[in-house]
Amino acid sequence: MKDSRLFLWLVVVFAIGWLLFKLSPILTPFLMAALIAYLGDPLADRLEARKIPRAMAVTIVFASFFIGIALIILVLIPTLDSQVSRLAQNVPDYFSWAREQIGPMMEKYLSIDPATFNLEGVQKALKENLGDTSSFLKKLIAGLAKPANFIVTWGTYLFLIPVVAFYLLRDWDILLAKINDLIPRSKQDMVKELASRCDYVLGGFLRGQVLVMLALGVLYAVGLSVLGLDLAIIIGLFAGLVSFVPYLGLIVGILIAGLMAIIQFQDWVHPLGVVIIFTLAQMIEGTILTPKFVGERTGLHPVAVLFSVLAGGQLFGFLGILLALPIAAMINVFLGYFKEHYLQSELYNDEESAIMDDSTINTSDQPDTHHDEA
Known part of the structure; x- marks a missing residue:
């Protein structure tokens, strides 16, 4: 009975995923x-x-x-x-x-x-x-x-x-x-728990990430404008907008602004200034902006973030890139929830109980030396 229900749920999930893929445009x-x-x-x-x-x-x-x-x-x-x-x-x-x-x-x-x-x-x-x-x-x-x-x-x-x-x-x-x-009455507690966790992660991450992106864009634009770089606002805001991928805004911004500084000023002092501006902004982002507005809401490793963005773009184009991190964060919430229950399940603890049973059997099989000596 449980296997048939599981199969039914897998079919429903697959059908919904296929439908979303076809209707993505x-x-x-x-x-x-x-x-x-x-x-x-x-x-x-x-x-x-x-x-x-x-x-x-x-x-x-x-x-x-x-x-x-x-x-x-x-x-x-x-x-x-x-x-x-x-x-x-x-x-x-x-x-x-x-x-x-x-x-x-x-x-x-x-x-x-x-x-x-x-x-x-x-x-x-x-x-x-x-x-x-x-x-x-x-x-x-x-x-x-x-x-x-x-x-x-x-x-x-x-x-x-x-x-x-x-x-x-x-x-x-x-x-x-x-x-x-x-929602089935028997599953309401589980669904509410997962929904609460997803809301905590998504709400904080999305609102916080938007603030961090805007703040970085302003920092980059102001710094490059003080440096006197042409198109400072465009480059700064663009670098801030793509900073939702870890280090992408930093790398892209330094490359574009550095090349522009070399062409415009024809020296190495201003490109060095570009590197300093982006480094300082990145330090502010890492020590103040992200801890204050985002924190560790997603719990995603930077490699997982990069993979999520690339996979989303490959599957659903620009829409997939926008939704990659929220969906990855929700998947991480589900995995964390099921991991907690798995670690408390009999399936995980079977090995430990089996070892205890073996030790009990081995102890019982040993002769009673004290009784023999007596």
């Missing part, structure tokens, strides 16, 4: 909306505890979220515009330096003719497209928006994600209650 907006609702639910609950109706509390959360995004855009766009414009003005100098310094080295040590790279064509294209940020973004969007599928897909995402997230956040507690009603 259309699940992206719904999963992103569910993630937004999950992250915003604690704030909505706090507002609701202050006697604010749930619908009004959800509206306040959404309004705050979109106002924050609008403010960030209004602050960043002018700064990015000035940095891109300055980069466009300095492009001829950068290419002249690269032609004079890097070209001979490539020809001497790598036997590569610099003329094969057509630097003049690249320089002309950059000057034409980096006049200012607004025109560059318009051309980029126009180029991307040519296929009809792109317009339909992103139009659907922009419409579905806020709408679905709003309704999910409004009815979050009702949905959880309905799911709880479907």
Whole structure:
């Protein structure tokens, strides 16, 4: 009977996994909306505890979220515009330096003719497209928006994600209650325990990781801006955003910013400054930011994190990369729970009891020397 139930559950899990895999292209907006609702639910609950109706509390959360995004855009766009414009003005100098310094080295040590790279064509294209940020973004969007599928897909995402997230956040507690009603009574304690652990891990990790990523992006951007690096904000924020993979933001940021510093300043002092900025930011992240906001919530080894991200990207693309760490953290919670029960089970303790039985048998088989002597 137990074997048939286990087989049935395995079939159900396999069917659900196969269905999710097949529907992954259309699940992206719904999963992103569910993630937004999950992250915003604690704030909505706090507002609701202050006697604010749930619908009004959800509206306040959404309004705050979109106002924050609008403010960030209004602050960043002018700064990015000035940095891109300055980069466009300095492009001829950068290419002249690269032609004079890097070209001979490539020809001497790598036997590569610099003329094969057509630097003049690249320089002309950059000057034409980096006049200012607004025109560059318009051309980029126009180029991307040519296929009809792109317009339909992103139009659907922009419409579905806020709408679905709003309704999910409004009815979050009702949905959880309905799911709880479907759980078999005999399994409720186990499910509640696992759900509580997953909520502790996921909630703390996701909210904390977002704060750490934003803080690192600001630290990188401010440090590189003080150093005077072109595109400091873009490079800094990008390095902060990819820092959800351990050391990836550090490595990518140092490589991109270091190369930019070499081309821009044509010395070794500023690249050294780049290394110092990223090292200091990484020290702050490791000693202050992560312990305060994230802690050891996931319990995942860095190798497991890298494998999870790569596996998620291979299976589900960009969506898999975003969901890799949360899913890996949940799997780790399940493994930890079942490990605890396994260590307390008869299966694990059979060997110990068998050894005790053997020792008892061996002791009983030994002759009673004291009795013989008597």
